[in-house]
Amino acid sequence: MTATIRRLKAGESYPWSLLLLADPHREIVESYVSKGSCYVLQQEQEVIGVFVLLPTRPLTVELVNIAVAEAYQGKGYGKKLVLEAVRMARESGYKTIEVGTGNSSIPQLALYQKCGFRIIGVDLNFFQLHYPEPIMENGMVCRDMIRLQQHL
Ligand SMILES: CC(C)(COP(=O)(O)OP(=O)(O)OC[C@H]1O[C@@H](n2cnc3c(N)ncnc32)[C@H](O)[C@@H]1OP(=O)(O)O)[C@@H](O)C(=O)NCCC(=O)NCCS
DSSP states (O other): OOOEEEEOOTTOOOOHHHHHHHOOOHHHHHHHHTTSEEEEEEETTEEEEEEEEEEEETTEEEEEEEEEOGGGTTSSHHHHHHHHHHHHHHHTTOSEEEEEEETTOHHHHHHHHHTTOEEEEEETTHHHHHOSSOOEETTEEOOOEEEEEEEO
16 A cells, blocks of 8 residues: 655645644643644545644755654654655755754654754753653753754
């Protein structure tokens, strides 16, 4: 079975369960998701993945809210989505693509670097300042946002 990536059509509802896998705070996601372009990975009638490309500065776009449904994780779909996001950003004329993830998000840090991103900075205490409850992941407190970037 092949899964295909397509842009969400106008008026189609967002795949909230997937968007909230990447960021469980709906109000925070709602504050930016409509400003970006949402893409879904679809297998037959089922949406199994999502990502959003959010323009941030001139010629720069941020990859946000990438997620693969839990039953489909670890099968290469995440990498397919990241590489497709990079390709789409390049084809749309952007010169830089950025992504951010938590200091404790070890698989995500691996995935982004395997797809060509490099670490360019750290937003110290980002998660402690902007999220209501402490986040624990892989036995660590998620405190800082690791910023990664790729030139297109
Ligand atoms: C992050 C996520 C999208 C990845 O999707 P996935 O389909 O499980 O990922 P893939 O199967 O494509 O694997 C990703 C790559 O990371 C690698 N990887 C994962 N953990 C790793 C580790 N600890 N060390 C090294 N590589 C690792 C995998 O080996 C794979 O690379 P490869 O193809 O070269 O072997 C998915 O786990 C998810 O939806 N998580 C919840 C939401 C989330 O955290 N979103 C990101 C917010 S920043």
